[in-house]
Amino acid sequence: MVYDLIIRNGTIVDGLGGEPYVGDVAVADGVIAAVGSVDGDATREIDATGLLVTPGFVDLHTHYDGQAIWSDRMTPSSAHGVTTAVMGNCGVGFAPCRAADHDTLVDVMAGVEDIPGVVMVDGLPWDWETFPEYLDALDARQRDIDVAAYLPHSPLRVYVMGQRGADREPATDEDLAKMRALAKEAVEVGALGFASSRFAFHKTAGGEAIPSYDAGRDELAAITEGIAEGGGGLVQFIPDLAGGGYDTVLNQVFDVAGDAGLPVTFTLTTGNSGDPIWPAAINVIEKYNADGANITAQMFPRPIGLVIGLELSGNPFVMYPSYLEIADLPLAERVAEMRKPEVRARILADRPTVQSHPLMFLAQAWNWIFPLTDDPDYEPDASTSIAARAAAHGVTPMEEAYDRLLDDEGHAMLLVAMGNYENNSLDTVGNLIRRDDVVLGLGDGGAHYGMICDASYPTFLLAHWARDRATGRLSVADAVRMMTSVPARIAGLADRGRITLGYKADLNLIDHAALRLHKPVIANDLPAGGRRLDQTADGYVATVVSGEVIAENGAPTAARPGKLVRGRQPAPA
DSSP states (O other): EEEEEEEEEEEEEEESSSOEEEEEEEEEEEEEEESOOOSSSEEEEEEOOOEEEEEEESSSSOOOTTHHOOOOOOGGGGGGGGGEEEEGGGGGOOOOOOGGGGGHHHHHHHHHHOOHHHHHHHHHHOOOOSSHHHHHHHSOOOBSSEEEEEEEEEHHHHHHTHHHHHTOOOOOOOHHHHHHHHHHHHHHOOOOOOEEETTTBOOOSOBHHHHTTTOOHHHHHHHHHHHHTTTEEEEEEEOOGGGGGGGGGHHHHHHHOOOOOOOEEEEEOOOSSSSSSHHHHHHHHHHHHTTTTEEEEEOOOSEEEEEEOOOOOOTTTTHHHHHHHTTOHHHHHHHHHHSHHHHHHHHHOOOSSOOGGGGGGGGOOOGGGEEEEEEOOOOOOOGGGGHHHHHHSSOOHHHHHHHHHHHHGTTOOOEEESSOOGGGGGHHHHHHHHHHHHHOOOOTSSSOOOTTTOHHHHHIIIIIIIISSSSOOOOHHHHHHTTTTTHHHHHTTTTTTSSTTTBBBOOEEEEEOOOOOOOOOEEEGGGGEEEEEOEEEEEEEEETTTEEEEEETTEOOOOBBOBBOSOOOOOOO
16 A cells, blocks of 8 residues: 555654553555554655654644634744634634724734734734634634634623623623524634633733623523534633632632533643632532533643743833833843943832833743743743842842843843742652643643743653653653643644544654754744744754655754634544
8 A cells, every 4th residue: 555654663642641652653645544563654744763752732722713714834833733712712812803903902912912913903814703704714724733712701792792891881681692593603613612712811902801800690691502403512710819719719610611511621720829719619629510510620730830031921020110211221221221320220229110011010020031042941940039139149130130131242132030930940840740630731822922831841741851851750651641631632622632543643753862842032023023032953863744854953844734623523433
């Protein structure tokens, strides 16, 4: 038999947690046609001796809603082995949307996801109004990897209620009926489910709470009923983490989703200090699942990392009038000004008086801020924090941070470990991600362009958790399972995430020993010349989507086989 592709002599990691073994994988017509010792020829063969051969990774939490329209590459995710990205998370997105409400949704995305308004204005053609039309727009474009989309709550609310929805007024019975009908329609045309948020930090660019913030139980019930009537799907939800919403609002969401027979996945984090907040969430999950619910917590496998610097959206001084006087200068001129003793003294003596993104208050959490070097350390020792360095140098943390930001002629970056770093360690995270009711996610690719670069977590998981960590190490088989068959199952994408006959031929060839993350870099490749953080890695020898090689040795090919995944997918016969 002549196949399209044969991968020879690789160490096959099946995605189900099975013991890795050496063998071949053959591909024909975009699916896995043979596994083991494969006879026959192929249009192309790849020698994978010494390499891991894994299923492509599935990322449940991205925000490529805009990037999937204006770009044919879903980076950083596709540079880290992700072959399916789910977007529409946090209940924000661009459909449904009438022309009169474009500015409202741009304001929401600019505030919640740190996507500059001009990028969306220039990058989005808005050649859709309804959610079905948005899916058609996605379907008509080419890209490197597959994408799937939730129906997002905030656009739905504004579409049905107009300004009343943006102002968070209670929905009327007529509003609820319309939302229910639109939710049903969305699933029928390919929505993977429904996403919403009640996170207090999710603000519009104007500083207002997002439309979905305090939506009532009756509204959530109407929408989930519509999702169920359309054929079902996953409910994704972010509770008010800052307000301790793990045992209040979650009960409401779990109840309405359970009544509709829908699974739920929600954001789980650990604090860095103080009384742990995560046990309440685990208790709620266990209670509901014991009664027959289908609930998973979605967790990030390293500290949730705010990246700050003089070239980025945030640094410790962005709320200081004295810094803002020079903030718009070109970087070299700004660095020269900041090195002047009188300017340094003035900024350090200033006080924050300018309102900024809520996350900017974390840019002075000195115990949890660390230099981000060319060999980025995402489990840094407490002795390397800005607070510890300041104490060692006999200066204030503000002075230490000021000087570190001027390193590398102002190109330096600092990592703020916003969460998941309980007791200066990832031990708690390591214990939680091993649970059957926890799934990996929260990479946030396509969003927080000038703040966060967490879409590289698959590489971190394989390099740090499954190779380098001295204690609590994961097996390669378990690490791969956590990023393939588990998220695929939870999303209802039963046609991918494993190396088995008939399954989708999404694959990674990885040199595990050579796997290494690079420091994030700034790329000005968004529409209107917009800036974003990007991150690459060594060790990915090839990534395959539907049997086509989309990247080799870190360089993209011309292949763009990625498709829109319309709704849940059955397992192959």
